[in-house]
Amino acid sequence: MAAAKRYDALIIGSGASGGMAAKELTARGFEVLVLEAGPPVNPQRDFSSHTWPYQIMYRGFGPPGWKQQEQWMQDTASYYSRHFYVKDSEHPYTTDPGKPFMWVRARIVGGKTLHWGRLSWRLSDLDFHAASHDGFGDDWPISYADVAPYYDRVEEFIGVSGNKDGLPHVPDGRYMPPMPMTCGEQLLRKGAEKLGRRAITMRVAMLTGQPKPFMKGRRKCHYCGHCGDGCDVNAMFNSVASTLPIAAATGRMTLRPNSIVRHIITDTNTGKATGVAFVDRITQQEGEVFGKVIIVAASTLESTRILFNSKSRQHPQGLGNSSGVLGHYLVDHFGGIGAAGFFPILAGRDPINEDGKATGIFIPRFRNLDAKTKHSKFLRGYGFECGSGISMFPGMARRLISGFGPEYKKQVRRYYTAPVGMTVRAAMLSRFENYTELDPDGVVDAWGIPVLKMHIQYSDNEREMAKDAAETSEEMLRAAGAEVVSTGGQMTAPGRIIHELGTARMGNDSRTSVLNKFNQMHDVKNVFVTDGASFVASANHNPTLTILALTIRACDYLVDEYKRGNL
């Protein structure tokens, strides 16, 4: 009987990090196997970015209550993109009573890159060295200077539209032309500036310029505005359009969809990883594959779940968990707080097409940057994602205007052209007591694999930050000349922003971290965790650009170590 094939690298996950790892490693001659838990994607069948609401029952909102029946996920999914996500009912996880967590998962080739928000911010040393700045928690083991060259490479490769804004805490990168601000966004920018704050165009991973020669199959954005439903011209970066085809073109990547990883196999003598055990989602057949190096990139919590499930004699607390830190320091960002209203000056104007700009403006962090901006009640900071413009569906009609009958319709028509709103994106402190573990009561998924239990709550720091954000958002809207209709809101439940991070953090001390500064496991040198699990802290910025940069950096290191025979 022939010996089982041994790949140079096994990659678990085909999302942002897994796709990038496949591209990087195949480019260096590695033969890789990518294991993806979900089905393959066929853009012609699965994307519906150019489907009009009237072509779909319920105008694309789906039948009443359908989301609640399948998942709590309400952020990004529309009826058009529901098939990108898993159903909670089929993929359990558990929580403590009264402390919910919303775990949005996309088991499909390409993962969450199929519908991600595309916001691409660099972290700065204010983030990497936050603990040195304010005394809470731990610094990352890396500085901005370590990651900056990799941010450059990522931005060049994925294509990011934006401006160079000259803000040290939101470092500039290499950008394609920015998407222009709408009239309302210009007004809001001026309002923020009156209060000494900046409002900048969002930096998004979308092609606003001509695609570069290596961006085969990708086209310039044509502003259809349905990015979250699958971009069928591939203007937005995702694994399916970008990294995976390039890796596949080398002939050195094998992609195995529908492969649900049970655990990582380790050598009983050396404790090193030798392969991965999985079950086929369709056939239920069990399988094992083997590799010299394992890249775990299944998404923050799924990666940690796999590590917990990879217990063995040498790794009794889970793979890489000699420190006992695995699962801890779970964070998300929070949202839900902000202000909304109308610009009277824009009310009643002739509608124009502002619908297709699938982005807005961002008010970067302005608290706790230095002694002058220090807030007495909380550490770290928050920014605001803001938007103003005319959209196809008059959402403000049911959010901001009340009443009924002819007068109501008149008001909707009048204010249709004038809505404005801002919502917070705020940092959450990384605390040991926010953690995940294998469910102690033995809950399993449909394949009998133990599931995670989440333990996470906001601290007073986040609550105070939310209070401040409610006040400052209203203040800025009023300064911009808006009529404020609603303000405040509720903080989103942890997980809802889909920026879950931490749980296998990097660090220089193997007693307090799972990974070293190159995303390599302290305990098992041939295992790398390259997704958001490696984050030390959340900052207040969307994490994907940093995940991509860290993945490239990890792959560079991996290749060097591999050549030296150290893996």
Next chain:
Amino acid sequence: MLIQRKKQTPDPATATQTKLHSIHGLLRGRAFEGQFVARAKTYRFAFNPTTAAIVDQKLTLSGRLRLNSSQGEQVVLENVNAKLLATQGGVGGSPVRRQLLTGTAQTAQTSTSEQKMEQERGPETELQPGLHAFESPKSDSLGRPNVESTDTQAFVGVLYFQLSPLSSQALRIPLDMSAVQLNGRLAPTDDVARDLQLVFSDLVLALGGKQPDESTVQQNLEVLNRIFKS
């Protein structure tokens, strides 16, 4: 389009599935209803609890499990026990309380731009006929915003039960069904299920502390049994 190099040819009929790990159902009225596929055959099921009790600090429901195959066969098992293992907190719209039904339905509105609000709140929930948004308490005593679906707005979204061993012979399903987990999702669309969601939520909260709140547990057990028997 990405082409996978090794084409799979799934054939459920020859699948090696030998064990049924879990089934998932929605609470409809008093029953958890759903379906599952085993050896290429689809089965609809309904678990109708008739009694509720606390056994070893765990909520345990007992009742009837009915199975219907796609070929029209029906099998009923009596005295099936479902022991509550764990729960998942729901997120989003809290259960509609009966006393608020006349014209109310949702949790607090978020105050964001219409685009962002579309993203952060499911657009469908407030479009349910006859239901309108209402203001819920937004701040704590220190004036800080509340967290959605926590404290008084907390509710249970999914109940994970361990079913007592099921006889595959009696059910005529060629699978090991000795340890089937029932994932019971609470997304009510009828009044009975709404009431049950409230009772389950209160019961789980009362049981969940380090020291269970015995009197609340007993009160809710009584209500639960009354609803099951009504």
